[in-house]
Amino acid sequence: MIIIKQTRFLSLALLLAVPFMATQVQASADSLSGVTAVNVASSVSAANTFNRNLKKDKVRNAAPPEDGIHDPANDSTHVLQPPLEAFEGFPPSDFGNYVDWVKTLDDGIIQPRWDRKDPTEEPFVMDLDIVRPVKASVPDVVFPHRQHTMWLACSNCHPAIFIPQQQANQINMSAILLGQKCGVCHGKVSFPITTKSCKKCHSKPKPADWEPPLSEATLKNPWR
Amino acid sequence: MMLIARRNFVCKFTILGLLAGLAFFSAVQSAKAEYADVVINNYADAAGMRPAVFPHWFHRIRFRCKVCHADLGFKFKAGGNKITMAKIINGQFCGACHNGEIAWSVENCSMCHSGVPGLPTHFHGSTVQRLIAPTYKPLETKQ
Numbered sequence: 565m566i567i568i569k570q571t572r573f574l575s576l577a578l579l580l581a582v583p584f585m586a587t588q589v590q591a592s593a594d595s596l597s598g599v600t601a602v603n604v605a606s607s608v609s610a611a612n613t614f615n616r617n618l619k620k621d622k623v624r625n626a627a628p629p630e631d632g633i634h635d636p637a638n639d640s641t642h643v644l645q646p647p648l649e650a651f652e653g654f655p656p657s658d659f660g661n662y663v664d665w666v667k668t669l670d671d672g673i674i675q676p677r678w679d680r681k682d683p684t685e686e687p688f689v690m691d692l693d694i695v696r697p698v699k700a701s702v703p704d705v706v707f708p709h710r711q712h713t714m715w716l717a718c719s720n721c722h723p724a725i726f727i728p729q730q731q732a733n734q735i736n737m738s739a740i741l742l743g744q745k746c747g748v749c750h751g752k753v754s755f756p757i758t759t760k761s762c763k764k765c766h767s768k769p770k771p772a773d774w775e776p777p778l779s780e781a782t783l784k785n786p787w788r
Numbered sequence: 789m790m791l792i793a794r795r796n797f798v799c800k801f802t803i804l805g806l807l808a809g810l811a812f813f814s815a816v817q818s819a820k821a822e823y824a825d826v827v828i829n830n831y832a833d834a835a836g837m838r839p840a841v842f843p844h845w846f847h848r849i850r851f852r853c854k855v856c857h858a859d860l861g862f863k864f865k866a867g868g869n870k871i872t873m874a875k876i877i878n879g880q881f882c883g884a885c886h887n888g889e890i891a892w893s894v895e896n897c898s899m900c901h902s903g904v905p906g907l908p909t910h911f912h913g914s915t916v917q918r919l920i921a922p923t924y925k926p927l928e929t930k931q
């Protein structure tokens with residue numbers, strides 16, 4: 565009985581191994597016959613690409629027919645303006661649309677209207693920085709009202725998203741990543757939350773005498 | 789016996805559902821559209837139209853956020869505004885500008901209704917989209 569089982573196992577192992585061996589042989593044959601490395605890479609597993617965690621978008625700002633959400637079979641798709649054409653001369657950034665929109669507006673490269681019809685109407689810009697101390701060891705957050713009031717009206721954020729009162733808004737990164745608080749816009753339309761954009765908000769170094777706060781966890785309430 | 793058969797049946801459907809969900813996210817993930825493009829498919833598919841695609845970048849060059857999100861009453865939610873053609877023709881939502889005076893009017897159907905049929909309502913490139921379907925698994929594109 566044991567022998568039968570073993571032979572069964574062996575045959576199974578052989579069955580599994582044969583295709584693997586075949587692909588290996590083929591890959592080596594390909595490299596011998598001078599096929600480009602790209603072709604070989606695609607025939608091997610794509611899971612083990614070099615430096616996969618540093619993978620970058622090959623195509624930035626694709627034109628509508630090639631972007632994957634516009635239908636190329638639709639005639640008007642080819643009439644739509646390609647983003648790169650519009651972004652010519654805009655200050656670049658490393659994330660989102662790869663355009664630094666605030667700088668674009670500051671430099672006067674674009675003049676978006678503040679009123680639907682009247683191109684002369686100007687926004688009421690409030691220059692007030694709010695510093696938010698952060699419990700963790702990352703730099704504290706500085707919220708600049710200036711950049712926000714250049715684009716938005718007060719009523720867009722207050723009081724529905726942020727209560728205009730000190731200590732009244734509990735904000736954490738998980739809530740933002742899930743689309744609440746700052747995440748209502750950041751991560752959807754305004755600059756996204758990536759490892760490259762942390763410093764845009766977390767911009768004020770901790771005071772010299774700063775020490776990490778002691779944990780408030782107790783035996784009775786360990787989930788603090 | 790009946791119970792086992794039924795369980796198999798249920799299993800099959802959960803697996804099918806999971807696969808379908810994966811397929812959707814892989815399709816959306818492999819797209820290279822502009823950050824903050826919104827696909828709106830509340831009613832379009834059912835009406836036999838392509839879903840509408842709203843490019844934030846294009847409108848941001850011409851208007852500040854406040855114009856649509858404070859004055860015209862667009863909520864900060866993809867598909868949350870229940871926009872219909874009747875409302876647009878009435879001068880609400882997109883129709884406030886797309887009326888032939890400020891921007892081209894509604895007879896250019898396929899300029900907005902240009903999305904790939906069947907795409908669900910979503911925010912392209914949003915952080916939530918990236919979190920739900922991590923990109924560590926390379927996806928094969930149909931080409």
